[in-house]
Amino acid sequence: MIISKFFIIPIVIAIGLSVTFLLLNFDDVSNAKPAGFDGDRDGVVDSLDNCPRNTNSDQTDFDSDKLGDECDIDDDNDGIFDSLDQFDTDPTDWADFDFDGIGSFKDTDDDNDGILDVDDSDPLPISEKLATKYLQDLRVCADMDDGTLRLVCYSEFFGKIAENQENNSDALELSIALSKIGLIDDCHFVSHEVGHVAFNENPDVIENLIGMDGTMCRGGYFHGVIAAYFHDVQEDGAQFPSDYDSMCNDLIGSSNYQDCVHGLGHGMVHYFDDDLDSSLKLCHDMSFYQNRLCVRGVMMQYTDNVLTRQGITSDVINNLCSKSKLNTIDYAECSMSIGGTLAFFTNHDFKQGTKLCELIENKQDQNYCIDGLKGEIQDSEKYETDSLTLDKREKFQPQFVKGTSKVIDIQSPAIISNFQFVHEIGLISFEIDRPQYVVMYVPNEFVTSKMVVTVDGQIPDELDAKGNVLGEDISMIRFVPDNSGLVMMTPLPE
Structure with a gap:
């Protein structure tokens, strides 16, 4: 191996003696690799490869800076590194923060607010x-x-x-x-x-x-x-x-x-x-x-x-x-x-x-x-x-059972209102404002082995129930109603 460069570094230690170290630079080596060596095995020898450590058999180099696109962090030489540049082969554009596929240089409405940039007092997205x-x-x-x-x-x-x-x-x-x-x-x-x-x-x-x-x-x-x-x-x-x-x-x-x-x-x-x-x-x-x-x-x-x-x-x-x-x-x-x-x-x-x-x-x-x-x-x-609007997002709406420390957890995009639990007959009722799925976690003491679930008087086509969820003394009841209205969970005689 022939070392092409070395550095002489004088170091003065505490007692005042000057000691000289010969520091060899092993990163800068000439003739260290055999002729025809292809480190990344892409079919291009290292001496000719514009990205010797990255596979790039096509040798593309968009900005012609002798650094292949596979290892060039700024392919179009616009000063914006490729990981941020949304148009890394277009030196006139790099940003598209309204994600409409048009770069800011060409986009006439950069923030997609319906007001053209020339008329917009604040045209760029924050x-x-x-x-x-x-x-x-x-x-x-x-x-x-x-x-x-x-x-x-x-x-x-x-x-x-x-x-x-x-x-x-x-x-x-x-x-x-x-x-x-x-x-x-x-x-x-x-x-x-x-x-x-x-x-x-x-x-x-x-x-x-x-x-x-x-x-x-x-x-x-x-x-x-x-x-x-x-x-x-x-x-x-x-x-x-x-x-x-x-x-x-x-x-x-x-x-x-x-x-x-x-x-x-x-x-x-x-x-x-x-x-x-x-x-x-x-x-x-x-x-x-x-x-x-x-x-x-x-x-x-x-x-x-x-x-x-x-x-x-x-x-x-x-x-x-x-x-x-x-x-x-x-x-x-x-x-x-x-x-x-x-x-x-x-x-x-x-x-x-x-x-x-x-x-x-x-x-x-x-x-x-x-x-x-x-x-x-x-x-x-x-x-x-996901682009769910607020009215379609699931809302967590716990219902507190009066006279107890118990909670019936309800999840649904629909809004739950007028919740009641009638202890004497074990009736659970509430209203939903739209036909969206409802998931309930009910303490087992409030359910029986036989219950009828209706929404506005109709039994939902999609209805599922499971007892002792995750080993807990809790039942899960899920249904998808066809309409909004009054939900009633009525126990039947055993």
Whole structure:
């Protein structure tokens, strides 16, 4: 081997002696490779290959800079790196933040508001303004190879945006746009940081949540706000709030209520940290569906904390969930949350995430992990394409049974009103304002083995019931009515 360059570096050590080191630069080697060497095996020898480390047999080089497109981070030499450039072979355009397929340079209505740019006092979407303003910050994060460090970088970046912008939704709009482009794999994680900043600036949970769209980044902002609240309670040395189970009540009847209750789980882990038992106990004291939402939030935050602090190793991942300390359902939720968390650490890459799940030795737990990974990826993809309007989004509408501490949990896009439970005859009734599916979780003491369900006097064609859901003393009743009106659940004689 012939070394083409070396460097002489004099170093003065503490006692004043000058010592000279000969530092060889092994990266700069001439004639080190045999003639005809083809490192990437694409049929083009390295001496002629414009991307010797990337397979590119066609040798395309759009901007003719002698750097092939496969390894050129800016194919059209417009100063915008390709991961952000939506038109990377058009040097006149890079942005399309209204996602209509037309670049800003050619688009006559950049924000798709129906007002032509020439007549629009504010023609650009806020996401495009912010992406342009913070290009260099975005590039720093995008260029990081390590998935964990990249996530941390983006979280800090979006925290900075939230601090600088008067409206927190501006940061969320940017995160959504960048997730659609693919610059960030999913905006849920980074929106946690936006929520943290929002609460630090205005320490009132509900004020930060009311008026926000809980579906933005799948509730991540909500989780961040609530987590920040509990973090502050813990930092102040205060007792855990006794009214935690009613914190979200102002959002009952909206789709945001579910995200708020789920966020409680995240907040509990911020308060109790590694004391998983205390967080889970508080979840279990809530109603059936609230409990499941809360536990899911607990496990998401817990698995993320551990994997972030300790790293993803076989030992860590096999001991993350304790079968001896958790009940069967919580253990399965914990194992699935490992997969969900791994999705964020691997840019939602199913193949890479599966390899990490396979570090788990127990086959059933490994399958739980893969199910959680798959579910998170599917939710992320669905979010990118889902355009449900507010009236079609599922609303969580718990009904409190008078004279008891029991709750009947109801989920439906329809609005539930005039709920009644008549103890004397065991009748459950309420009204729905449109023919949308209804899912109910009813304590078994309020149902009998034979009940008739009618909507406006008609038995729904689609009707399903299941007792002892997840081993709990709860029955699930689901039906899809053909019309709106009065719902009646009437017990029949045994």
